[in-house]
Amino acid sequence: MNEIVFFINKGITSGLIIGSIYALGAIGVTLIFGILRFAHFAHGDMMTLGAFVTLILTAALASLGIVLPLPLAFIAMFPAMAITACLAIGLDRVFYKPLRQAGARPVVLVMASVGVTLMLQGLIRLFAGVRSRDMFIEAPKEIFRIPFPGASRPLIITEPQVLLIVFTFVAVIVLHWFLTRSRLGKAMRAVSDNPELARITGINTNHVVWATWIIGGALACAAGTLLSMDVTLKPDLSFNILLPIFAATIVGGIGQPYGAIAGGFLVGFSETLAVFNWAILLRPIKDHLWFEVPANLALVPTQYKLMVPFLILIIVLIYRPTGIFKGRVL
Amino acid sequence: MSLLDIRELHAGYGVMSILKGINMSLEAGEIGVIVGPNGAGKSTTLKAIFGMLNITEGSISFDGTDITGIRSEQLAEHRIAFVPQEHNVFPTLSVHENLEMGAYVRRDDFSSVMDHVYDIFPPLKDKRNQPAGELSGGQRQMVAFGRALMIEPKLILLDEPTAGLSPMFMSQIFDRVIAINRTGVTVAMVEQNAKQALAIAHKGFVLAGGCNSFTDTGQNLLNNPEVAASFLGG
Ligand SMILES: Nc1ncnc2c1ncn2[C@@H]1O[C@H](COP(=O)(O)OP(=O)(O)OP(=O)(O)O)[C@@H](O)[C@H]1O
Numbered sequence: 001m002n003e004i005v006f007f008i009n010k011g012i013t014s015g016l017i018i019g020s021i022y023a024l025g026a027i028g029v030t031l032i033f034g035i036l037r038f039a040h041f042a043h044g045d046m047m048t049l050g051a052f053v054t055l056i057l058t059a060a061l062a063s064l065g066i067v068l069p070l071p072l073a074f075i076a077m078f079p080a081m082a083i084t085a086c087l088a089i090g091l092d093r094v095f096y097k098p099l100r101q102a103g104a105r106p107v108v109l110v111m112a113s114v115g116v117t118l119m120l121q122g123l124i125r126l127f128a129g130v131r132s133r134d135m136f137i138e139a140p141k142e143i144f145r146i147p148f149p150g151a152s153r154p155l156i157i158t159e160p161q162v163l164l165i166v167f168t169f170v171a172v173i174v175l176h177w178f179l180t181r182s183r184l185g186k187a188m189r190a191v192s193d194n195p196e197l198a199r200i201t202g203i204n205t206n207h208v209v210w211a212t213w214i215i216g217g218a219l220a221c222a223a224g225t226l227l228s229m230d231v232t233l234k235p236d237l238s239f240n241i242l243l244p245i246f247a248a249t250i251v252g253g254i255g256q257p258y259g260a261i262a263g264g265f266l267v268g269f270s271e272t273l274a275v276f277n278w279a280i281l282l283r284p285i286k287d288h289l290w291f292e293v294p295a296n297l298a299l300v301p302t303q304y305k306l307m308v309p310f311l312i313l314i315i316v317l318i319y320r321p322t323g324i325f326k327g328r329v330l
Numbered sequence: 331m332s333l334l335d336i337r338e339l340h341a342g343y344g345v346m347s348i349l350k351g352i353n354m355s356l357e358a359g360e361i362g363v364i365v366g367p368n369g370a371g372k373s374t375t376l377k378a379i380f381g382m383l384n385i386t387e388g389s390i391s392f393d394g395t396d397i398t399g400i401r402s403e404q405l406a407e408h409r410i411a412f413v414p415q416e417h418n419v420f421p422t423l424s425v426h427e428n429l430e431m432g433a434y435v436r437r438d439d440f441s442s443v444m445d446h447v448y449d450i451f452p453p454l455k456d457k458r459n460q461p462a463g464e465l466s467g468g469q470r471q472m473v474a475f476g477r478a479l480m481i482e483p484k485l486i487l488l489d490e491p492t493a494g495l496s497p498m499f500m501s502q503i504f505d506r507v508i509a510i511n512r513t514g515v516t517v518a519m520v521e522q523n524a525k526q527a528l529a530i531a532h533k534g535f536v537l538a539g540g541c542n543s544f545t546d547t548g549q550n551l552l553n554n555p556e557v558a559a560s561f562l563g564g
């Protein structure tokens with residue numbers, strides 16, 4: 001039974017956690033691609049930026065001596081999401097909008113977003129240094145140990161992990177409602193479908209662009225904050241997650257928000273299950289097996305985890321270039 | 331004063347000039363039909379009216395206001411609607427959502443207009459929750475037409491509404507154009523089926539090489555031997 005507990009802790013929970021982070025990031029990337037037609041490489045650093053905004057607000061709350069039933073960082077995340085959304089609109093105003101208006105080709109915008117990435121990384125290091133920080137300023141994070149029947153070890157999940165899963169679930173439902181029920185959400189889908197016809201129809205493209213950055217920026221901030229709460233906040237937080245997020249976007253189907261969610265979890269679970277040591281699950285039945293169970297039976301060594309999204313990406317691009325949800329082909 | 335008045339319009343794509351002096355006017359309540367060979371600049375003329383091109387010379391006025399070079403987004407508020415020749419529906423949106431998007435600029439209750447559109451195009455009612463991209467060409471044309479009607483336009487621009495439709499469907503679409511026109515909507519329509527279209531037109535415009543070569547009533551154009559010989563296939 002302990003083996004199953006281990007599998008749930010290391011395989012299922014981890015997959016769910018990292019999958020949620022990827023999904024939250026990929027939704028933004030896919031919406032930005034659908035509406036503005038370029039791959040936003042600065043998205044990872046928007047996550048770091050959002051997490052730092054949260055950290056500043058958390059420190060402010062903590063210095064006021066406020067104590068709440070939920071972690072302060074989680075509470076501070078909501079105003080930080082609003083601030084990051086505004087910053088995202090600001091970045092668009094200053095860096096991307098002038099290019100769009102000059103009729104720049106998408107690849108130029110991609111390059112501009114690489115520039116924004118470097119700029120944000122520089123700014124964050126300039127003001128915050130390079131050390132890693134704990135998002136739990138007021139009290140250590142709570143860890144839930146849930147006894148599992150028949151096992152001596154408990155299921156382990158931390159408070160930020162629970163908050164992340166709940167937040168992602170709620171965010172997906174709200175996003176679905178927004179895209180299918182609200183006037184602006186439908187207009188976003190219309191612009192993503194056919195921007196020229198959307199203009200002909202009288203849809204205000206500026207509002208749609210703002211909505212895109214608001215959703216993308218807010219969810220990036222949430223993903224960055226919740227990931228930093230799960231581990232720690234480092235200025236290079238974005239570095240290891242940008243690639244899997246892009247893989248999730250493409251695997252799900254570019255421009256497809258539901259695809260981004262599915263792609264996020266697919267990439268997240270593939271990663272954790274690929275590095276999971278399957279030998280542990282085989283050990284209890286090793287007497288009935290015809291082969292010797294090795295000590296470590298992971299598909300991929302942990303150091304090579306980043307290979308997994310690449311591999312999924314290549315397979316998808318070869319066999320189903322439109323992704324799971326029939327998105328655009330690059 | 332004419333509802334739509336186009337004077338000496340010169341326009342093109344970027345630096346490439348296509349229209350070289352188009353003159354066109356429509357009175358309120360008329361059907362105007364634009365015919366001409368492929369590449370004559372018919373679609374380009376509609377796009378120029380709809381603010382999608384570089385206008386280098388000339389003017390367009392609508393209902394007494396100058397709308398030359400106005401942005402497409404703003405024309406819906408002037409109650410001008412446009413159904414382009416291609417890509418004229420939102421493929422992943424349902425039929426119903428396509429119609430709702432047609433009414434995007436409206437802040438009032440448009441449910442009666444929606445019902446009216448479903449009455450004009452009954453096949454759409456059964457397909458209302460299906461993505462428009464999954465419909466047949468004729469049904470898609472109906473969605474595009476219906477979408478444009480949602481603002482209750484004063485002027486509707488139609489670019490080849492019968493392209494690719496069977497003869498029976500074609501006459502159905504023409505019947506709808508006449509019916510909509512009877513409710514007071516001015517129609518400017520580009521058509522390849524020149525004879526049938528000119529037959530229902532109050533005014534006809536023959537374009538060739540980016541200019542008007544003939545302008546007259548629909549009937550007179552049909553009877554004009556020169557027009558018949560060069561543009562109507564004898
Ligand atoms: N997007 C574009 N960019 C550059 N040139 C274009 C574009 N669209 C059309 N043209 C050119 O403008 C000219 C007129 O095209 P237009 O589409 O107006 O013809 P049309 O009369 O509508 O023909 P058809 O009957 O085939 O629809 C053509 O020579 C065409 O090559």
Ligand SMILES: [Mg+2]
Nearest residue numbers: 372373374415
């Ligand atoms: Mg044409």
